[in-house]
Amino acid sequence: xxxxxxxxxxxxxxxxxxRHLDPISLIALSxxxxxxxxxxxxxxxxxxxxxxxxxxxxxxxxxxRFDERSQKLxxxxxxxxxxxxxxxxxxxxxxxxxxxxxxxxxxxxxxxKPPPGSVEASNATTTDWEPLELSARWRHIQDRAAQAxxxxxxxxxxxxxxxxxxxxxxxVPHPFARVPQYHDDINHEIEAHLVGTSRHKRRCVECQxxxxxxxxxxxxxxxxxxxxxxxxxxxxxxxxxxHFPGLVERLPPESVPRIWRALRESTDGIQxxxxxxxxxxxxxxxxxxxxxxxxxxxxxxxxxxxxxDPLLCNRCHLAAHQDPDLLAQELxxxxxxxxxxxxxxxxxxxxxxxxxxxxxxxxxxxxxPPLAKFKAxxxxxxxxxxxxxxTKQDIIIEDSDLPDLGRRFQRYREFIDHEVxxxxxxxxxxxxxxxxxxxxxxxxxxxxWLNKQIAWLESDVKIVLNYVLKRDPYRI
Amino acid sequence: MxxxxxxxxxxxxxxxxxxxxxxxxxxxxxxxxxxxLEDFDEPDLLVTIIPISIDTSDDTLAKVFxxxxxxxxxxxxALDDDGDRDEVVTIQLASWDDEFFSDIDSETLYGILIxxxxxxxxxxxxxxxxxxxxxxxxKSTKQIREILGITSDFTAEEEAAIRKETxxxxxxxxxPNETS
Numbered sequence: 001x002x003x004x005x006x007x008x009x010x011x012x013x014x015x016x017x018x019r020h021l022d023p024i025s026l027i028a029l030s031x032x033x034x035x036x037x038x039x040x041x042x043x044x045x046x047x048x049x050x051x052x053x054x055x056x057x058x059x060x061x062x063x064x065r066f067d068e069r070s071q072k073l074x075x076x077x078x079x080x081x082x083x084x085x086x087x088x089x090x091x092x093x094x095x096x097x098x099x100x101x102x103x104x105x106x107x108x109x110x111x112x113k114p115p116p117g118s119v120e121a122s123n124a125t126t127t128d129w130e131p132l133e134l135s136a137r138w139r140h141i142q143d144r145a146a147q148a149x150x151x152x153x154x155x156x157x158x159x160x161x162x163x164x165x166x167x168x169x170x171x172v173p174h175p176f177a178r179v180p181q182y183h184d185d186i187n188h189e190i191e192a193h194l195v196g197t198s199r200h201k202r203r204c205v206e207c208q209x210x211x212x213x214x215x216x217x218x219x220x221x222x223x224x225x226x227x228x229x230x231x232x233x234x235x236x237x238x239x240x241x242x243h244f245p246g247l248v249e250r251l252p253p254e255s256v257p258r259i260w261r262a263l264r265e266s267t268d269g270i271q272x273x274x275x276x277x278x279x280x281x282x283x284x285x286x287x288x289x290x291x292x293x294x295x296x297x298x299x300x301x302x303x304x305x306x307x308x309d310p311l312l313c314n315r316c317h318l319a320a321h322q323d324p325d326l327l328a329q330e331l332x333x334x335x336x337x338x339x340x341x342x343x344x345x346x347x348x349x350x351x352x353x354x355x356x357x358x359x360x361x362x363x364x365x366x367x368x369p370p371l372a373k374f375k376a377x378x379x380x381x382x383x384x385x386x387x388x389x390x391t392k393q394d395i396i397i398e399d400s401d402l403p404d405l406g407r408r409f410q411r412y413r414e415f416i417d418h419e420v421x422x423x424x425x426x427x428x429x430x431x432x433x434x435x436x437x438x439x440x441x442x443x444x445x446x447x448x449w450l451n452k453q454i455a456w457l458e459s460d461v462k463i464v465l466n467y468v469l470k471r472d473p474y475r476i
Numbered sequence: 477m478x479x480x481x482x483x484x485x486x487x488x489x490x491x492x493x494x495x496x497x498x499x500x501x502x503x504x505x506x507x508x509x510x511x512x513l514e515d516f517d518e519p520d521l522l523v524t525i526i527p528i529s530i531d532t533s534d535d536t537l538a539k540v541f542x543x544x545x546x547x548x549x550x551x552x553x554a555l556d557d558d559g560d561r562d563e564v565v566t567i568q569l570a571s572w573d574d575e576f577f578s579d580i581d582s583e584t585l586y587g588i589l590i591x592x593x594x595x596x597x598x599x600x601x602x603x604x605x606x607x608x609x610x611x612x613x614x615k616s617t618k619q620i621r622e623i624l625g626i627t628s629d630f631t632a633e634e635e636a637a638i639r640k641e642t643x644x645x646x647x648x649x650x651x652p653n654e655t656s
Contacts, residue, residue, distance in 0.1 A: 008583075008590070009590060010590065017609060017612075025612050029612060031617045031641075032617055032621050033626050126566070
């Protein structure tokens with residue numbers, strides 16, 4: 001018969017063994033038998049410690065690193081590593097996805113997952129269980145917490161004082177000198193001693209709502225009937241990709257005109273805030289696109305409009321109205337509106353350069369037009385274009401005009417590339433016009449591509465509905 | 477003082493316990509033996525058999541003295557150095573010690589814990605604790621039961637309630653392994 005640890009070994013040795021366990025094994029051991037349960041007698045604090053240790057296990061995602069100096073997150077937003085990460089909520093005692101937390105709860109210094117080797121990560125490897133009565137144990141926990149708080153405060157003061165000390169040691173005679181960034185050793189101190197030390201206070205949006213944190217006016221962007229929480233910002237190439245992710249395959253990045261990434265090469269989309277809303281019917285939190293009020297938080301401001309009453313998620317809408325056609329119509333209208341907006345933007349860009357070409361060939365409003373001596377070429381390229389007004393600030397085009405417009409542009413490109421001297425070429429191709437000139441084909445391609453997507457969506461009103469029900473892209 | 481002298485120790489917990497002849501420097505790993513040597517007349521102790529009463533087998537004691545003999549030259553803490561018995565320190569086992577513990581079954585391991593606790597051989601006691609901790613660490617409830625030979629005495633209802641206690645940790649997902 002196998003010997004039993006709990007029968008053969010005296011309690012003082014068992015206590016010693018238990019004190020060496022990690023919080024996860026402590027709870028697992030306490031669940032093996034009545035003897036062990038009575039012996040360990042786990043309290044809420046032990047379960048919370050277990051949960052905080054669980055979130056650091058590799059199966060719940062790698063620990064994200066947030067560089068405070070560059071504000072860079074690794075793994076990046078939207079990557080599969082980031083999406084699969086789980087975070088502990090010590091309110092409902094669950095490991096939940098990042099969408100169930102606001103920015104502060106998972107990105108603030110004291111709430112982030114601690115990196116390996118930090119004080120907090122080391123603490124999570126061993127339980128603070130002690131063989132004491134509950135009251136005595138609780139006092140010990142409180143004492144330890146007070147001591148840790150004191151240490152934390154000292155560290156915070158050191159970190160907060162660092163820029164001032166740095167400025168004193170390295171005086172700069174410039175009143176607008178840049179605030180120095182954290183030095184490596186200060187950054188290391190932050191990572192080692194501060195990060196993650198308040199994780200036990202982290203609460204998911206549902207717990208915040210239930211605790212009444214949002215009872216104050218303007219404390220959250222939703223309404224009483226439809227509570228909402230702002231999470232983090234993500235870049236999307238377009239509004240339709242933000243609200244209907246994966247509905248259509250994206251154009252490859254090299255096909256995206258550079259006007260939308262003009263600020264820097266890495267800017268490949270629109271920065272948008274994500275919101276999660278709780279459906280009053282099924283009581284589940286979902287991404288706000290599931291509620292079909294796509295413009296509700298479009299510009300990142302809190303509650304610009306009051307949501308429709310009742311604001312039901314797609315599935316509850318279907319269950320309440322029993323009318324798939326109604327839902328399909330609403331979804332298709334929303335998607336089409338976004339695609340059409342995108343097409344209008346593209347069309348606007350497509351037309352952008354023509355008034356400038358006209359200005360370069362003619363002296364209307366331009367005292368010294370760079371292409372004035374090529375008036376014949378100008379007439380060849382511009383004659384027959386329909387202008388909105390006599391000032392020739394904008395052209396009127398329809399889909400059927402695009403091949404003709406394309407031919408005119410090819411002639412203009414040929415002219416600029418081969419028939420003008422380099423100095424004139426340099427004078428003409430400036431600033432935004434240069435971008436337009438170089439990316440004209442991309443605008444045209446994008447316009448045709450968007451037209452194709454719109455025609456596809458218009459061909460069957462059920463396409464978006466099927467996509468929503470099949471992929472459930474908003475469920476958290 | 478000669479260090480290659482031998483001491484004779486006998487476990488008197490059971491009748492006819494084996495008499496162990498242990499080098500003095502090895503036996504001094506035990507704080508209890510060292511106190512005896514200090515408190516009593518050394519020549520007497522060296523010729524007489526020192527009785528010890530530990531609820532453990534002779535084979536287990538043999539393993540304890542095997543470890544002590546191998547580490548006889550290891551520095552021993554001063555007797556008045558209590559250290560912090562409650563301090564929780566994770567120990568990395570050296571390769572010889574790792575092999576030593578890999579050869580023994582759980583009954584002997586528990587016996588070593590009891591014997592080293594009685595004889596106050598702190599390094600070996602700490603290692604044995606660490607070995608038990610390593611056996612349990614990262615295991616599910618079911619695995620711990622198998623490893624430590626624990627039989628569940630919970631009723632089905634209690635078992636279900638216990639599973640619920642920690643199942644909430646996973647947000648709507650399958651619980652990975654039993655009650656962990």
